Amino acid sequence: MNTYLKLSFISVLSLISLSACFDKDKDTEIPLTEVPANIIAIVQNTLPGISLTEAEKEIHDDSVVYELEGTLINGNKYEIEITESGTIIKIELDD
Numbered sequence: 001m002n003t004y005l006k007l008s009f010i011s012v013l014s015l016i017s018l019s020a021c022f023d024k025d026k027d028t029e030i031p032l033t034e035v036p037a038n039i040i041a042i043v044q045n046t047l048p049g050i051s052l053t054e055a056e057k058e059i060h061d062d063s064v065v066y067e068l069e070g071t072l073i074n075g076n077k078y079e080i081e082i083t084e085s086g087t088i089i090k091i092e093l094d095d
Contacts (some may be wrong), residue, residue, distance in 0.1 A: 028054075032052055032068075036084075039066050039068075040052065040084050046080075047070070047074060048092070049072055050070040052069070054068070054069040066082050067081050078091060078094065079091075079092045
């Protein structure tokens with residue numbers, strides 16, 4: 001019985017590990033220097049004076065979305081989601 005439980009446990013762990021390998025959606029933190037210039041320009045034109053601090057590149061079903069975080073001069077922090085083609089999906093004021 002004990003051997004059976006060990007084998008079952010190992011099997012479950014293997015399946016979990018394999019499923020992670022085949023996950024198509026990927027979110028990766030990237031340096032701001034890797035965000036295309038046109039994306040940065042669109043965000044800066046939409047929120048003038050924003051100082052960008054963080055960036056993530058998200059790949060969902062073969063489409064790329066950038067998630068940028070930044071702060072305005074007044075201290076308000078924002079999170080912006082924008083597609084690779086420059087369409088803003090969401091602008092969220094962080095509390």
